[in-house]
Amino acid sequence: MRVITTPHVSEQAVLAALREAFGDPSHAGPAGPGQFVVDLPGGGDVIHYPAVLPAAGIHAVKVSPYLPQPAGPAVVTAWTLLVSLSTGQPLALLDASGLTVERTAATTVLAVGLLLPPDAGTAAVVGYGRVGRAHARYLRHVRPGMTVRAFSPLGIEEADDTVQAVHSLEEAVTGADLVMLCTSAAGDVLDPRDLPAGVVVTSISTNAPGAREIPSAAVPDLDVYVDARTSLQVATELAQAAASGWDPATVRGDLAGLVAGRAPRPAGERPVYFRSVGLGIEDAAVAWAAYENGNDEATTEGRSG
Template sequence: MSLICIDAAQVRSTLSPAACIAVVRKAMIALSRGQAQQPLRSILDLDGGDLLGLMPGRLGEDCFGAKLISVYPHNAERGQPSHQGLVALFDRASGAPLAVVDAQAITALRTAAASAVATDALARQDAQVLALLGYGEQAETHLIALAQVRRLREVRIWGRSRDKAEAFIGRMRLQVALAPLALRYCDSVAAAVDAADMVCTLTHASEPILEGTMLAPGCHVNLVGSGRPGPVEVDSALVCRARFFADHRESVLKQGAEFLRAKAAGLVDDSHVLGEIGQVLAADLPGRVAADDITVYKSLGSIVQDLAAARYVYRRLAGLDSSR
């Protein structure tokens, strides 16, 4: 076997948002049914808030590998991606490496796809108004992915720089599939989420930017920006108010910053994490039970999502059956 190196352009041209949503959905069900292995990620903290993460895992009987990724939150100020690295896939029969895949492209697509999967499972069917807190790469992929699962009418954008937020809106208006949408900038988080049906937090905030009192009944929230203990994007009131679901329960119990802060304050215990989104998708656990429920999906990032997306791309480019 020869090792294939797959760059970001190949990932983007091969893995459509719809395809990524489909493979991530299957991967999250597999994880919750014990058909995948996912140890807690290892994090090496670097100076200035930067970090290196290592995420090994196994998906099904024939797919295993790992992601090695650097996270540099301040790269956006330099016009560079905040997440950079690689996903390595190995052959189960021989242990030989099959492919090295650009992790920045995989991460951007699969993170948004996972939020779309969670939104489809937890948001109200009539949800139409989306608030994006943040205007980086994840905001772009999230807008495109969520438009796959809900008929969006209005999208509100908040960010600390109005110029950058409006530049983001200008770029997104060029997307043909999004042309009918009303895209507008909001000068405060409260204005952005006021009566919103869905909210995605996509920032590098270290302290809460979103408060539970700001949300209307029935709202669904994807917590995405914080991927380790410490930085939080929302306050404990929001955590307490919500039906709270994890991508991977063990990971959130040990590394989910917003949950851990609420727990440390004595406001919740481990039972507040009701379960995993894969359980909801498989109909093994109820998600939203009432129209007025506030629902939260905590996304830490699952290696099974990376492996599923990378395997799909590899098999397509290698000319193999992509249906597995």
């Protein structure tokens, strides 16, 4: 079994792997079984992200421990195991910390490439840490002509000359066709109802308890899309909206439906909201792409037990 401690794969390969995985006809229903959380005694948890790649003959599971510390930040790691469905033997164990950032950003950008109108010209990235920078990086591969603004409440330490750093949320989102929320907030960052109809807003999950970036009250007034229907129970604001009477059946589509052309595109009459929580199919696809990429310089040989 190969142990790959610093896996690397190009943005183009990540996007292609995700497009292929979500386009697999076997995912006409839910794209995998969702997330499974094991709570740990004394606090913390381990999230499991399982998936199958039928075309590759691979089962994968990512495990991500969240371990609070008495002093200082919590320890968060992630590892993905690839298992052959023909032999039942493990093929590789990959450090998925960096791959998780890649699949998170690429999933968002794959969706917005299908949700945005062709003439969309301006994007805002709100929260410009490692994940926000990855969103901007992937967007250049899907919509290379878009102007990108970035805003972070904590300030922006690193931005290349393709990104315009701005000093307020209002400055970032005014006139934007796309707003990608990339914060670690556990409360409202933005109300999409304040934006014009047709603007696409995206949001991701973090380890913050009750993580959400928009108010649950806004959900019924949006055209909602998700990475998978299983996310409806995981995304805080969607679960809260459902508990308050919003009908999850009104979700317009998931990512598999968008890739396959089954899901309707936005009508342009309301703001659009794409919510991703992270799926095993994404981790599997990106880990398999990294495994196929070779990563010889970052690979050690081990023995399966």
